[in-house]
Amino acid sequence: MSILSAQSKPLPPGPMQAKVKAACTQCHNASRITEQHLTKQEWSAQLDKMAALGAEIQDADRPAILTYLTKNFGPEKGSKTAAKKSTEETK
Amino acid sequence: MTSRRDFLRTASAVALAAGVARPFRAWAADLSAVSVPGKDGMIVRSYRFLDLETPVEFMTEWLTPVNHFFVRNHMFEPAKVDASKWKLTIGGQVEKPIVFTLADLEKVPVHSVTNAMECAGNGRTLQNPKVPGIQWGKGAVGNAKFSGPSLKVLLEKARVKDTGKHVMFRGLDEVPGKVPPFVRSIPLEKAIDADTLVATHMNGAALTQHHGFPARVITPGWAGAASCKWLTEITVLDKPAEGNFMSPGYRMPNAPVKPDEAVKPEDTHSVTGLTVKSLIAAPSDTAKLRPGKQEIKGVAWAGEADITKVEISTDGGSSWNLTELGKDHAKYAWRLWSYAWKPAKSGDYVILSRATDSQGRIQPEAAVWNPSGYLYNAYDQVKVHVQA
Numbered sequence: 001m002s003i004l005s006a007q008s009k010p011l012p013p014g015p016m017q018a019k020v021k022a023a024c025t026q027c028h029n030a031s032r033i034t035e036q037h038l039t040k041q042e043w044s045a046q047l048d049k050m051a052a053l054g055a056e057i058q059d060a061d062r063p064a065i066l067t068y069l070t071k072n073f074g075p076e077k078g079s080k081t082a083a084k085k086s087t088e089e090t091k
Numbered sequence: 092m093t094s095r096r097d098f099l100r101t102a103s104a105v106a107l108a109a110g111v112a113r114p115f116r117a118w119a120a121d122l123s124a125v126s127v128p129g130k131d132g133m134i135v136r137s138y139r140f141l142d143l144e145t146p147v148e149f150m151t152e153w154l155t156p157v158n159h160f161f162v163r164n165h166m167f168e169p170a171k172v173d174a175s176k177w178k179l180t181i182g183g184q185v186e187k188p189i190v191f192t193l194a195d196l197e198k199v200p201v202h203s204v205t206n207a208m209e210c211a212g213n214g215r216t217l218q219n220p221k222v223p224g225i226q227w228g229k230g231a232v233g234n235a236k237f238s239g240p241s242l243k244v245l246l247e248k249a250r251v252k253d254t255g256k257h258v259m260f261r262g263l264d265e266v267p268g269k270v271p272p273f274v275r276s277i278p279l280e281k282a283i284d285a286d287t288l289v290a291t292h293m294n295g296a297a298l299t300q301h302h303g304f305p306a307r308v309i310t311p312g313w314a315g316a317a318s319c320k321w322l323t324e325i326t327v328l329d330k331p332a333e334g335n336f337m338s339p340g341y342r343m344p345n346a347p348v349k350p351d352e353a354v355k356p357e358d359t360h361s362v363t364g365l366t367v368k369s370l371i372a373a374p375s376d377t378a379k380l381r382p383g384k385q386e387i388k389g390v391a392w393a394g395e396a397d398i399t400k401v402e403i404s405t406d407g408g409s410s411w412n413l414t415e416l417g418k419d420h421a422k423y424a425w426r427l428w429s430y431a432w433k434p435a436k437s438g439d440y441v442i443l444s445r446a447t448d449s450q451g452r453i454q455p456e457a458a459v460w461n462p463s464g465y466l467y468n469a470y471d472q473v474k475v476h477v478q479a
Binding site (some may be wrong): 024025026027028029032035036037038041042046051052053054055 | 269
């Protein structure tokens with residue numbers, strides 16, 4: 001992901017856009033999120049890690065935030081992880 | 092969309108073709124957002140907190156100029172520190188807690204260490220599968236001469252108790268919200284190595300703001316996270332420091348793991364010394380070269396070990412050739428290397444580099460994947476096209 005495009009790629013609209021921005025961008029640019037392509041499990045681990053690092057994520061918001069992140073920044077099509085997940089899901 | 096990598100490649104190729112010495116200076120000048128005081132032509136990996144990477148093409152000098160030295164911050168940099176009011180305390184498991192001013196430090200004998208400092212996450216973007224974290228390319232590494240008192244001398248003044256086993260550092264970084272402070276510790280054994288410094292100078296000049304003015308720790312040969320900037324507090328502990336930057340941060344699995352595999356904390360260890368690694372500074376990746384003699388050159392380092400050889404392959408790894416190592420060398424420093432290459436014919440070439448060190452470690456063809464993407468050190472690689 002380029003810096004130029006990272007800078008120009010905002011958090012996409014969605015019910016959790018504002019809360020993700022508030023919780024996450026206190027410590028880093030939105031590009032740290034928008035440049036990632038993670039599975040739901042990996043996003044969940046990131047939320048835990050960031051909560052431990054001081055991110056304020058309300059328990060009530062966590063599931064919706066996880067859905068927002070996974071929906072918008074899921075694994076890239078054709079990536080090893082995506083292919084693997086896809087194979088697993090069809091088993 | 093043109094990616095930055097492509098943009099850089101294009102910029103490099105254009106600059107090489109035009110014979111421009113510093114291609115990125117002009118490029119940076121066109122983007123006011125990239126302008127960072129005290130820095131020149133750097134790749135911005137993050138604005139908040141500021142993380143700047145050195146283009147690998149800059150790595151042709153023994154000492155990295157300060158304006159080209161990478162920057163890694165975990166927090167906001169402190170507002171400009173007033174050197175006349177700055178204090179460094181040593182406490183914890185010591186007989187005599189002590190406070191130093193900058194003037195006090197200046198009375199302590201100066202020791203210098205030339206250290207190749209590398210961020211633990213350097214090369215993270217090359218990990219496959221990808222891992223979260225700052226997506227460093229190749230350039231979160233630099234080589235500089237750091238000077239200041241040995242930490243050992245300061246600890247001796249405070250007289251470490253027998254119970255003191257680890258030494259924790261805290262800087263003046265400004266912590267946002269509920270974020271825990273960036274505190275980490277190193278074992279006493281490393282802290283009292285004469286080469287571990289409380290450095291006040293870098294390449295002969297006072298430290299700059301980005302690099303920890305007025306004083307920082309230098310834990311030579313170790314990942315950069317062990318070299319706390321804007322140092323203000325040293326605490327001797329009876330056990331390793333706690334907190335997220337000690338665990339789970341900066342830890343690696345003891346044995347290779349698969350990407351989906353859960354890793355128990357007890358099966359991990361702290362990132363300490365750097366691995367053996369080389370980078371190709373020239374030619375640039377995707378460069379178009381004219382036939383005839385070429386100089387392939389770059390840098391290699393090995394943390395606490397010494398580089399013994401760097402080899403180059405110009406046929407994708409089928410055969411390897413010894414490079415000539417630069418005359419400048421020092422414990423913990425990187426080593427310049429170069430290789431005179433005359434391509435036999437026009438065409439595409441994959442150039443690989445691999446380093447070997449005094450501990451017998453050899454830069455591997457593939458790096459050991461780990462969940463945080465630390466210490467990536469696979470063969471470096473550039474692809475070039477030779478055309479008459």
